[in-house]
Each structure stands twice: as structure tokens, then as C-alpha cells.
Amino acid sequence: MSEKYFLKENMEKNVSDYDFSAFKKALKMGQNKVIKEIEDSGLKGRGGAGFPTGFKWKLASQQEADLKYFICNGDEGEPGTFKDRLLMEDSPVKVLEGIMIGAFAVGASQGYIYIRGEYAKPIKIFNKIIKEAKKEQVLGENIFGSDFSFEMKLIKGAGAYVCGDETSLINSIEGHRGISRIKPPYPIEKGLFDKPTVVNNVETLSCAAEIINQGSDTYNELGTENSRGTKLVCLSGDINEPGVYEVEFGSMTIREIIQEFGKGIKNNKELKFVIPGGISTSILSNDKIDIPYTYEDIEKAESSLGSGALIVVAKGHDLIDLMLNASRFYMDETCGTCFPCREGNRQVHHMLKKAMGKGIDHNKTELIKDIGKTIRLASRCGLGQSSLNFIGSVIDEYPNELLIGGVDNG
Amino acid sequence: MVKLEIDGQKIEVEEGTTILEASKKAHIKIPTLCYEENLSIFGGCRLCVVEIEGEDNLKPSCATMVQEGMVVQTHSPTVREVRKNLFELIIASHDIDCNLNCLTCSRSQNCDLREIAADIGVTEIRVPPLDKGYDVDESSFSIVREPNKCITCGRCIRKCEEIQGVGIFTTANRGPSTIVTTFEDKGIGNVECTNCGQCILACPTGALHEVYHYENVWDALHDKDKHVVVQTAPATRVAIAEPFGAEPGTVATGQMVAALRRLGFDKVFDTNFTADLTIMEEGTELIERINNEGTLPLFTSCSPGWIKFIEHQYPEYLDHVSSCKSPQQMFGAVAKSYYAEQHNIDKDDLVVVSIMPCTAKKFEAVRDEMKEDVDYSLTTRELSRMIKQAGIDIMNLEDEDYDQLLGVSSGAADIFGSSGGVMEAALRTAYEIITGTELDNIDFNNVRGLEGLKEGSVVINDMEIKVAVANGLGNARILLEKMKNGEEYHFIEFMACPGGCIGGGGQPLPASNEILEKRMEAIYDIDKNKKLRKSHENPMIKKIYEEYLGEPGGHKSHELLHTHYKERGI
Amino acid sequence: MNSDKFLDRAHDIQDTYGYIPEGEIDKMAKEFDVPRAKVYGSIRFYSMFYTEPTGKYIIRVCDSLSCHINDSKSIVDSIKNYLGIDDGETTENKKFTLEVVECLGHCGEGPVMMVNDEMYTHVSKNMALDIIKDCT
Known part of the structure; x- marks a missing residue:
């Protein structure tokens, strides 16, 4: 392709x-x-x-x-x-x-x-x-x-x-x-x-x-009914050839984009998950990326195409560390006006920081999800509303790994 | 009109009504924190969010207008869950721990957060308090700020900027470092703060409160060598009952006097006496300025918040300000001279305490020009604390009278407590002194009321005297700008606080418009029911001029009762 | 402020002094006819404006997710070690200020760092130190 x-x-x-x-x-x-x-x-x-x-x-x-x-x-x-x-x-x-x-x-x-x-x-x-x-x-x-x-x-x-x-x-x-x-x-x-x-x-x-x-x-003539034309996809992360690629909507699956344009995962590692639309979107694990690259297909998979930032994450990373990284971004970048976003992201960051190297138990992940729901429903702008999508989706996808420290050895 | 459904009730409200207002009309209480009736909508705390049929996200009811056919749920399971979670986060940011707990908070008696917690039904706090580690701002003589308690709702910022037109506060930084602070973090005392204390009334937490002096007052009261006298400002008597559960607007003059005696004050006097004295001096100054082509309009000088405002913001108009000290300071000067001499009390042993609806009075008392005439200035709130600390059941005390001479006053002095009152009192006296005839109707209704700007004119001896009244510093600014654009007046009353002293920054909390109305009505009731309603008819005022001061505007008066101001810059 | 000149003015002052001094904020308040606290609050919203002097060179190392995955942390650590300062600090000789920042928009070329206006991509530990050593 x-x-x-x-x-x-x-x-x-x-x-x-x-x-x-x-x-x-x-x-x-x-x-x-x-x-x-x-x-x-x-x-x-x-x-x-x-x-x-x-x-x-x-x-x-x-x-x-x-x-x-x-x-x-x-x-x-x-x-x-x-x-x-x-x-x-x-x-x-x-x-x-x-x-x-x-x-x-x-x-x-x-x-x-x-x-x-x-x-x-x-x-x-x-x-x-x-x-x-x-x-x-x-x-x-x-x-x-x-x-x-x-x-x-x-x-x-x-x-x-x-x-x-x-x-x-x-x-x-x-x-x-x-x-x-x-x-x-x-x-x-x-x-x-x-x-x-x-x-x-x-x-x-x-x-x-x-x-x-x-x-x-x-x-x-390009794309699908609901996703017309092309999209610039920003490919980054654990990938051999990162870059900006113009993709016709629906013409390729996410995996194909990674393989054809990105030339596969760096250092011959295995893919763990992708973040399909920047860190304000939910992850798609390895088994969910054989879907056409369109707004509608990614939404059906319960994530979003967002800005077109496709971040590829291989196995072997400390999940809590990645969550902490995303959490710091939102904590630092919230404008500080509305309480759920400002206080919620701050608390989530504190919890994840404490969990580094130790793992995070069910009570805490439930609390993070409660906070996530509150931020999503009650905060003022898109930054807040989507700030815990990534973290929430990691919790949903890998509850057991988080429990034992977030490091995935498989 | 718009028809909508709120919690199953069908209601009809005017277009442009918010869901919050509409809910209130439907007798539904939605919790709010960053909302305040007189301020712009901030929409930050999100406690007031509601569920609207067809919307994915919850909407802040304070900022969302009603729409035809809207179906709103204000307390749905989702809303309640979100509010509970949100409240946990807010409490964590409010930093309640063992060192900083509710028992020692300035707002222990009337905490908005506690009320909201009860309304929401908070049962657990799963997130630990954050140690924000900010220093307490103690740079001001009037106001203390405890940033660790601040939840950055921005009410103080908006109050200072929108209502007072000053704007010493700002939000700085973003993210977790978002703070409310002053220019370059200099602290309230080192910027153009007027000390009006309106920010304290706006704060829903205990992050802002007055500098407390009541412990010093206790020490003085317990010191056998000290002769401690107290003066009470006009607006205190219509508010002191509120912290004890009485309805706003309850007049408790006699009970306050009784309570002050029980606290151990040697004499209980009334700032009203020097309010009458102020009228004599200021009225004379006005007449002189009019007759001798002096600087006009004359500006009143009783409100120290206003004085500091003009010193910072409009120094070019300082010539307009009456040289009269405020009633608090006139009292201090008279007490430390006339009263001390009459009773043979060593000035060093005489302690003058004032009870004021005001936080700016604390600063005024320590101005260099004031020579420590007033030793301690307490707010109405501080007095209520002392009364509670002493276990005095004030509401069941028998009325008592003020002590003689410095405790006698006219109704004209009482109305000093309300916007327009000084103007009305001055007109009652000026008219009669200039014309030599008695006023038919002494009620000047067009300068009364909570309205921020009022104007009127009075014809005295064929001369039309144009007067204006501004309350709230934002309105003061508007009036000064009008003057800059050529508008002419003879006499203007300026009060720093909305509504005048009844709405002062030292008054009990809460202080809604409704409560202010009631205090104001009470003030005019006192005046109406008094026999003596004109300052120049106060027999004790006549006496003090005969015995001590000579004549209004005379040499002795100038020495004791007048002052000067300085440009402060920004 | 209500003026599209505000950010320009602030950038000019920042570029001139290396930070935005108190006196300049006073001037801006007069220029834009707003309380000085408001100008201060606005300035302090933006991380590229400083109200305290910074180093001659501001080193910004990206540690957002894509760079983080590519081990930006090791770059940060080696700079910290070399300069003896932490995130947000300035060296004693006022030459360098180090900041660990969020995404610099070169996610495909990480790790990346900026020194003042200059962007460096595919940075290694050694390269980072060489860049710093080249700053005179």
C-alpha cells in the first residue's frame, strides 16, 4: 500500500x-x-x-x-x-x-x-x-x-x-x-x-x-459514507518508521497502517495496544485493531479517532508508568478553572504516583473510575471530559497487571 | 415565557432564566459554591450540575438557560453520584487535617461547605487532604488570607473586580498550581487593597477573614489598670442578633449594650454620638465650601475603604474629600481628650475599643494621622464571638441604655449605617442651619435604598444643591468618571460597601441582598421611632461644643476632629 | 485585557529581559487599562512566560507519551546530572534553566529537546550533553 x-x-x-x-x-x-x-x-x-x-x-x-x-x-x-x-x-x-x-x-x-x-x-x-x-x-x-x-x-x-x-x-x-x-x-x-x-x-x-x-x-470518492476523504495519521511510539501518513479512510485497518507505513514494531517486539487518537482517547488492545481506519469503526470499538495521533505501544512497558505520564499531562495542562478536572486529575496523579512500582488495588482503580465519570460528566470542556479516557481504558483492559505492579512481562 | 419540567414539576418562567433560578422558583435547592447572586457566572465548581434529557453531559444549572420543553432532573442518581464524588475532591483541596480543622476555622459557625455536605449527604471521603503548603498572608492590617483553605472558586476575585472595581485578586498559574493571589504574590497589605472586606463576605470557606483583635480586647478587659470604653457603630445594632439565630433585621441595640457591659467594658458609648458630631463638622465644611467657592463637590470621609480607594485610584480628587475624621476616629479623639480629662483618666490607661461593621476600620485606626486614638477595632463578627466566649445569652438580656454623654445620639446618626444616610443626615442639618427654618419633611427618600447610585437635589435658600450617593466602590468609580466627564455636584456620599455599612465587610455571614434589605429597613425604623432625629438638636453635641470644642470647624475641632490624606499610587 | 496585542507585548518583554519584570507588568496594566493583578494572572497562566529571571538557555525536554516510550527520561536524568539542577531550576551561573515539558510536536522523532528556539530530534544522552556543551 x-x-x-x-x-x-x-x-x-x-x-x-x-x-x-x-x-x-x-x-x-x-x-x-x-x-x-x-x-x-x-x-x-x-x-x-x-x-x-x-x-x-x-x-x-x-x-x-x-x-x-x-x-x-x-x-x-x-x-x-x-x-x-x-x-x-x-x-x-x-x-x-x-x-x-x-x-x-x-x-x-x-x-x-x-x-x-x-x-x-x-x-x-x-x-x-x-x-x-x-x-x-x-x-x-x-x-x-x-x-x-x-x-x-x-x-x-x-x-x-x-x-x-x-x-x-x-x-x-x-x-x-x-x-x-x-x-x-x-x-x-x-x-x-x-x-x-x-x-x-x-x-x-x-x-x-x-x-x-x-x-x-x-x-x-475517497473514504466511506461517514468518513470521507483522507486523514493525516501521526504514527509514533514503538514503531520502526514513525511519521505523518495520509490515509484514505476505510482503505486500511489500523494494523495495516502500523505494518505498511510504520514497518512494524520497533525492536521486533510484540504489540500491546494502540492509542488511536492521541492520549485523550481510549486504548485499543492488540486484538481490536483489525478494524478499518474510520471514525465509525473506531467509535464502534469504543474509542475515537481524535486528532489522528496513532501511538503504538509494545509489550514490556510499565503500565502504571504510562498512566502516570498521561495523568501528569492532564494534571499540568488543565486550565484550573473547573473543579472536577483540576482536582480530579490531581488526585488521580497522586494515586498513580503512589502506586508506582507497587501496583494499584481494586479500591483505588474504582475510585479513579468514579473520578473519571465525574470529570467526564461534569467538567466544562473537552480537555477535562476526555482526560481519563486513556487511563480508564487501561484499567478496564488490564486490571490484573495493574494489581501486581503494572509491569507486563508477557 | 418558557415552559419546562424540573423534577417532574411543570413550571413556567421567563426567557433568559437559568435552570438554577427556575429551580429556586420551583422550591428546589441546588447546591452551589462558586455562584453568588451579584457576581458574573463562573461555572467552575460544577456542584450545581443537572441532568437534561437528551444531553450526554451534565450541565451547570447556574450557566444554562431554560428552554421550551426542557426536562431537567436536579437530583437524579447520576447527579447525586457526581456531586458526591466532586465534593470529595473539593474537600481534599480544602486541606482539612488535624492542624487545620473545622473547630478552629473562622467559619466554624457558618461554613458553606458543611452545609453543602449535609445537603449532598456525603458519607465518606476517599481522597486524602492535599497539603498545599502555602504561607498565610498576614501582610494586611485588616484581612488575613489562608490560601490552603482556598478552593479557587473565584468569588473574592469577582467581588473585588466586578462589585468593587478594584481587582487586587487574580487567579495565577494553571493545573494543580492554580491559586488565587495578588499582584506578584505581594500580599493583600502590599497592594491597592481598600480593606473593605467584601471578599470575606464572598468567600464560601474560611480562607479569608479579618485580622482578629478580640484576644487583645480580652487582655485589656482583664487588666485592672485599664479603663476600657467601647463605641458601637450604627450598623452593628441591626446585625448583632443574627449570629445568635435571630431574624435578619432584628434591632438589638439595648441587648448589645447589656452584653458589652457584661463583657466588662467600663463604659459603653455610641459611635452615633460622633456621627452627629461628624454632621456638625462636615455640614459646616460643606456650607463653607459653598459660600467661599471652595472645592466642590465635597466627598464624605466616613468610609475608610472609600478613603483608601481614592488615595490609590483617584488621588487627583483628594481635595474634594472632607477633612473630617470618620465617626470612629472622632470618637477616639474625643474619648482620649475630653472624656479622659473630664474623668481624670491617664491617657495611657484608657483603652478605646470600637465595634464596627467594617474591616477597613482596623487599618484606619493604625493610620499615622490617627495617633492611636482607637486601640482596637473589632468587627460585628468578632463581638459575636466574644459574647459567645463569655457564655452571654444576649437575646434574653434586658435592654440597657448607653452611658451618658458619648452615648446620646439622634436618628440622623443611626441612618449613617445605610447608604444615603450620611447624606440625609447632613441635609437635615444643613438645611435648617442655612435657612434657619424647620424642615417639613425630613425623610429624603430619593437617597435611600440599596441601589448603587442615587442622585437628587435639594433647594436651600433658592440654591439647588445637587447631591449623589454611591455605595460599592465600583459605583464610586462610575460616579468619579461621570465627574471627569463634566457632571457637576455639590455633595457626594461615598460608601465602600454595597448597601453602605449594613453590608460592611465585618458584618455577620451570610450577607445576601435579602438580608441587607432587612437590615436597612431596621435602620430606618430606628430613626423613625426616635424623637431626636437631627444631629444639631442633640443636646450632648451642643454641650460638648459649649464645654470643650468651641464651634464647628473651629480651632479645637480642627485639631481633634479633622485629618488629611495621602496619594498612595498603584 | 481584550486586546490581541497582549501576547505580542508579553513575548517582546520576555525576549528582551528573559522574564517579565514587575515594572513591565505595571506598564502593561496601564496600557491595557486593567488591574495589574489581572495582567499578572494572565502572564502566569502561560508556561513560556516567567516572572523570575531564567537562565540564558532554556532547555526544554519533552516527556510526553511518545517521547517517554522512547526513554526521554534517561535524557532528562543525564542533563540533570550534568548540570546539577532539577526540573524547573536554573544553574547558579544563570546559564541554563531545565524544564521537563509536555509534547513539543515532534512525536515521530523522539526523544526531542529544545534549547531556546532551536529544536533537536532523535536525541541521545551523549547528544544532549554535546548540545549543552556547545552553548556559549
């Missing part, structure tokens, strides 16, 4: 080398047709939540406002995820084009790309791209002679994973603490500076540009 290039087409690094054919096409199509095209493509948000992009744009376009904002979320940070960085580094102009198409479609005149502070290279690239685009009049007044005017600003994040949540990101752009907002109102109605705001992920916007470019029909 080889990669299915859809998104990886037309990778350009300079504004002057790029013809913006998709954007020009969009200008000709007009707002409604662009939105229709994206709706028809069935494109879902690639940040992790999977919200239909066309529908989001449609809602935003229907908002009456003197000013609308369009934000590209480049705050990629979930462990195991690195595909947005690749797009921002290798095809930044297409990302820009995606932003422009989206902004045009919803009627936004001001745009932002928010890139996490640790991404020094993408930040440098976008600084350059925006400058170039202004110079080439790709950004500014009456772009390409149309009546669409659009300005862009790069916002450099400063080290906070939670800002990848769209309302946290909006708070962060405004200079506030990056805590999530209470929804409703949703950003589409009342977002940045209280104006209608669309927030889309880098991969989503690249896809949108390519869909306009190649047409939704081309896109629709």
Missing part, C-alpha cells in the same frame, strides 16, 4: 509560487456555493472533535454582524500529534488559502492564525508568509480584484495546551488566561471580542482548500 495523496498535493512554501487557484475558484463560486461544496464533502473538523465544517461555516455565515473573525487553530499539542506542524512547515500557503476561503465563505474580514509558542519554525514561516501575502496583495483590500477584503495576524501562543480548545484559544488571543468559556453562547454567535467567530484546525482548512481545488466529488 502507498499513501493516498489528496491533502499532500500542491505543497508550496512561497506565496509567489502559489496560484491560489482554489481561492480564486471560491471567489467565482460565491459564498453559498463554497459552503455548499464543503457541506457536500462531509468534511469533519480535524482538531479532534469532528464537528462538520460546512455546517459550522453555514451557521457562521448566517450571523448578522458588522465584523466576523476567522481563526486558524495551530495550537497543536496533544501528545502524539504533529501533523499540523507538518502542514504549517511544508504547505503553509495552502493553510493560508484555506483560511481565506473560510473567511470569504462566512464573511469574515479579520483573521488570525494562532500557533503554539513552541513551534518556532512554523511561527517564523507564517511571519514570512503573511508579510509576503500582504506585499503580493493576497491579503488586504479587494483581493484579486474582488470585493473581499481580509487581514491576517499571527498570534504566538505561550505554552498552554488547553488553548487548543476553541474558546480557550479565543480567550488567549484576547490576552486573558486561556480558560475555556461557558457554552452557549458558541463562538459562531459570540466569540472573539464578542463577534461571530469561526475556529478551524490547520488540517481542516488545508482540506477545505483542496476540496475547493479538486472538487467535493473527487473528495467524496
